[in-house]
Amino acid sequence: MVLFSDGQSVSTINRSSRRFVHRVINIHRFPEITRRDKGQNSQYHEETCSVSGKIEVNPREIREQWVILIKDKMEKALKDVTTSSWDKLCIYRVPHYLQENDKKSYFPQTVSLGPYHHGNKHLLPMECHKWRAVNMVLKRTELGIEIYMDAMKELEEMARAxxxxxxxxxxxxxTEMLVLDGCFVLELFKGTIDGFQEIGYAPNDPVFATRGLMHSIQRDMVMLENQLPLFVLDRLLELQLGTQYQIGLVAQLAVQFFDPLMPTGEELTKKNKLKSKLKSVCSPSDNGESHCLDVFHRSLFSTPNPKSPTYISSRKQQLIHCVTELREAGIKFRRKETDQLWDIEFKKGYLKIPKLLIHDGTKSLFSNLIAFEQCHIHSSNNITSYILFMDNLINSAEDVSYLHHCGIIEHWLGSDSEVADLFNRLCKEVIFDPKDSYLSQLSGEVNRYYSRKWNSLKATLRHKYFNNPWAYFSFSAAVILLFLTFSQSFYAVYAYYRPSS
Structure with missing residues (x-):
C-alpha cells in the first residue's frame, strides 16, 4: 500500500506523481467508474479515502484505470482513421514546414470557402454577400432553397471525405456551408463570363463586378485550404441549368475565371489556346475528385506527369547553374514563343524559356500549387520542378535583370531583387527529388555543355575581348597586318638565300 498523509509520506513521492495518482483515481474522468452501481461507488470511495483525511491508493486500481485510459485513446485513434476515406482526400491542410515563414500566402484574406476558415472574424463581412448570391440564384431558377439543401445533404458524406x-x-x-459557398462561386463564374449586369447585379456592386475586390477574391480561391469539391459545384450548376447542363462545364468556367492569374502573360484570346487548356482539365482527375486549384494546376500543364511515391531528401538539390555562370560558359538565353509554361528547350547552346509574368499574387499562387503537389499523391510535380529550375537560374538581381532583358521575365514588383528573393524562398522547405523532375534531362544537357572547357574559353574571349563590333575590326586588322608582316619577312629571307639569277 502507498500512503499519502499530511507530512508523513511526502518524501517518498514528488508532486507530479501525486497529481497523476489523483487524476487517475478521479471518478469523473473515467466513465467506466461512473457506470458502476451506487453501492460499488460507495465501497470504492471507502477503500480509497479514510475519515482521517489520508488517501490510500491501491496500485492494482491505478494500473486498471491506466489501461482503460490507454485503450480509450487507441479506440479513438482507430475510429478517426476508419471514418476518413483517403481515396477521396484532395483538400489538405498546408503542412507546417511550408507555412512557418509565410502564413499570409496560404490563408484567405477576403473570403472563406470550405470548412477550414469558415467563421473567421476577418472573413465574416463576405457572408452577407454570399447570401445575396443565394437569393439571386433562387430568383433566377425559381427553385426553393430546400431543393439545394436536399441535394447537398446527399453529397455531405462524400464532401467531408x-x-x-x-x-x-x-x-x-x-450542408448550409456547401450551398452558400457553392452558389457564391458559381455566381462569380457566371458573372465573369456573361457579365454581372446581365445576370442581375448593379454596375457599382462592391463584390459582383469585374473590379474592386475581384482580384483579391480570385487569389483566395486558389488557396489549398480554401476549396470546395468540384462535384459539389457540378451538382449545384446542374440544378440551375437543368437540361442545358454539360459535364465538365464547371471546369471550363473555372479556367476562364482564373485567366487573369495565369503567370504566362498570354491571354486566352485565341480559341485554340482556350481549347487546349480546357482539354487538359475537362477529363476527371485520377481519383475522381477535384477542386478549383487542381483545375488551375492542370490548365498550366496540359501533359500530366504523375509522380511515383519514393523516398526523397529534404536537402536542397542543384538542378542547374545560375544565369551568370551559364553565360560565362557560352550559353545564350532566348524567349520561347509559346503559351505553355513548362515548354523549356535547350538546343545548340541556346536555352529557350517561355515568358513568365510575375505580379503581386504570384507568390501566393505558386506557394499553394507547390503545397498541393507536396500533399496530393495523384498530382504531378511539374510546378515544383519548374519553380526549382527557375530558383537555380536566379541567384541575384543581375540574373533577373538579364532574363528581363531577354524578354523571359516580366514583373510588376518593386525591383529585380524582390523577384530573386521570391524564387529563392518559394522552395526553401520543399521536399523534392531532382531525378523525378520533368526538367532533369534538359538540366543534364545544359550541365554537360557547361562543363566543356572550350565553351568557357570561347565565352571568355567573346565577353572580354570581342564584346563590341570595333573589337572584331581591330582583330581583323591585326591579323591582316600580321599576315603581311610575315609575308614581307618571308620574301626578304627567301631573296637572301635564293638570289635571282
Whole structure:
C-alpha cells in the first residue's frame, strides 16, 4: 500500500506523481467508474479515502484505470482513421514546414470557402454577400432553397471525405456551408463570363463586378485550404441549368475565371489556346475528385506527369547553374514563343524559356500549387520542378535583370531583387527529388555543355575581348597586318638565300 498523509509520506513521492495518482483515481474522468452501481461507488470511495483525511491508493486500481485510459485513446485513434476515406482526400491542410515563414500566402484574406476558415472574424463581412448570391440564384431558377439543401445533404458524406482531418461542424452547418459557398462561386463564374449586369447585379456592386475586390477574391480561391469539391459545384450548376447542363462545364468556367492569374502573360484570346487548356482539365482527375486549384494546376500543364511515391531528401538539390555562370560558359538565353509554361528547350547552346509574368499574387499562387503537389499523391510535380529550375537560374538581381532583358521575365514588383528573393524562398522547405523532375534531362544537357572547357574559353574571349563590333575590326586588322608582316619577312629571307639569277 502507498500512503499519502499530511507530512508523513511526502518524501517518498514528488508532486507530479501525486497529481497523476489523483487524476487517475478521479471518478469523473473515467466513465467506466461512473457506470458502476451506487453501492460499488460507495465501497470504492471507502477503500480509497479514510475519515482521517489520508488517501490510500491501491496500485492494482491505478494500473486498471491506466489501461482503460490507454485503450480509450487507441479506440479513438482507430475510429478517426476508419471514418476518413483517403481515396477521396484532395483538400489538405498546408503542412507546417511550408507555412512557418509565410502564413499570409496560404490563408484567405477576403473570403472563406470550405470548412477550414469558415467563421473567421476577418472573413465574416463576405457572408452577407454570399447570401445575396443565394437569393439571386433562387430568383433566377425559381427553385426553393430546400431543393439545394436536399441535394447537398446527399453529397455531405462524400464532401467531408475530401477534407483532411475531422470537420468540427454539424450536418446542418456543413450542408448550409456547401450551398452558400457553392452558389457564391458559381455566381462569380457566371458573372465573369456573361457579365454581372446581365445576370442581375448593379454596375457599382462592391463584390459582383469585374473590379474592386475581384482580384483579391480570385487569389483566395486558389488557396489549398480554401476549396470546395468540384462535384459539389457540378451538382449545384446542374440544378440551375437543368437540361442545358454539360459535364465538365464547371471546369471550363473555372479556367476562364482564373485567366487573369495565369503567370504566362498570354491571354486566352485565341480559341485554340482556350481549347487546349480546357482539354487538359475537362477529363476527371485520377481519383475522381477535384477542386478549383487542381483545375488551375492542370490548365498550366496540359501533359500530366504523375509522380511515383519514393523516398526523397529534404536537402536542397542543384538542378542547374545560375544565369551568370551559364553565360560565362557560352550559353545564350532566348524567349520561347509559346503559351505553355513548362515548354523549356535547350538546343545548340541556346536555352529557350517561355515568358513568365510575375505580379503581386504570384507568390501566393505558386506557394499553394507547390503545397498541393507536396500533399496530393495523384498530382504531378511539374510546378515544383519548374519553380526549382527557375530558383537555380536566379541567384541575384543581375540574373533577373538579364532574363528581363531577354524578354523571359516580366514583373510588376518593386525591383529585380524582390523577384530573386521570391524564387529563392518559394522552395526553401520543399521536399523534392531532382531525378523525378520533368526538367532533369534538359538540366543534364545544359550541365554537360557547361562543363566543356572550350565553351568557357570561347565565352571568355567573346565577353572580354570581342564584346563590341570595333573589337572584331581591330582583330581583323591585326591579323591582316600580321599576315603581311610575315609575308614581307618571308620574301626578304627567301631573296637572301635564293638570289635571282
Amino acid at each position: 475530401c477534407y483532411q482531418g475531422p470537420i468540427e461542424m454539424s450536418n446542418y452547418e456543413f
